Amino acid sequence: MTMLDRRLHAYRPDLAEAELEGKVEASRFVEGVPARVSVPVVALRPAPELARGIDTELLLGEAVTVFDRADGWCWVKAASDGYVGYLPAEALSEGRPAPTHIVTVPRTFLYPEPELRKPHRAILSMGSRIHVAGEAETRGNHYLVLEDGTAIFARHVQPIGALDGGDYVDIAARFLETPYLWGGRSGLGIDCSGLVQLAMLMVGRQAPRDTDMQATGLGQPIERSEIRRGDLAFWKGHVAVFEDGETILHANGHSMTVARENFEAAVDRIGRLYEQPTGYRRVML
Structure with missing residues (x-):
């Protein structure tokens, strides 16, 4: 059997989503039950434990498919980006009217x-x-x-x-000074890839959730010399949005906020602790 990314495919030894039958080994395959998030924001975790870190967050009204309910937790897949994880059962409700x-x-x-x-x-x-x-x-x-x-x-x-087109960089800039939160995806706290995903959502564009997914599956690769507004710079585990050819917007653990920073200064600062950029991509063609 092929090893699939567990962030995007719901499968465990005892249970898996129906569309994976024949692709993974599991004791049982289920279609799942639709539900919606009924609280303002809820963390999606890799295991049903509050002590586990946050993979991402879901917001009020977002649709999920529930594959399992046990001990106060639900194992779900988000409709917006396909992310799989666990959240408290009390954060969901079934039969809610579709958002308008x-x-x-x-x-x-x-x-x-x-x-x-x-x-x-x-x-x-x-x-x-x-x-x-x-x-x-x-x-x-x-x-x-x-x-x-x-x-x-x-x-x-x-x-x-009404969400159709527009400049997602303008949306990203509206989050300046928002606190940095690992796994965050809201105006209360957000991480680097969450900023990209949420800003693009608000102009009607879909984007993968995590940095590695965005670095390989979002837009097209470009060279540093081609950079313009709206392009992305990637480091291992980090992403930033170019506001212009020299300035980036990014949620980062240095300022612990969404910040505006000179790109070359960021490269120098990050390079002293980690690595150099791994690539650049153009997402708005």
Whole structure:
């Protein structure tokens, strides 16, 4: 049997997703059950243990396929990028209506009703998906109302179908000063490849989740002399977005934020501790 990337293929000795039958060994193969994330943000982990590190995060309204439920955990595959892992069962719900809108600002608040003076119920990240059931106006502020009566500022969201094109670098720059978080993929904390993936999502483009996946499967390889705005620079385990030919945006463990940095200065700094860039890719053709 071929060894498949367990980050993108759901298989264990006792259980595997149905589409892998004949490709991997498992005692049982299942189709899985659809569900959606019902909390603002939840960590996806490689094992059902809170002590394990975060592989990535899923946001409110994102769709998953659930292959197993046991001991308060679900083993799932994310619909957006195919990532496989474990998350708490309480973070999911089945039968939720399909999202109609997506949050388009780095962070926003969900209120118990259409009133900004009320204590907020949750903080939602850019990329969170909601189902809008109605509208309301309070003192000139326009809100969208969800099926449970909670409300969100209307200008902070767009219809999902409206995400089409645009400059993903502008989106990435809106996350400047956001805290760095290993495995993070939200406006509350984000890592380098999460920044690339989320920024591209917001202009209607799909991107793999992890740096090694992006370095081999996103766009086309180019030379340093060809660099322009929107291109990517890769190191082993790191990625940065070129804002122009000399400046990068990247979530990094040096500043512990999303930062703007001179590219050559970053190469020198990173090279003293780790290695030189491994390559460059053009993702917006």
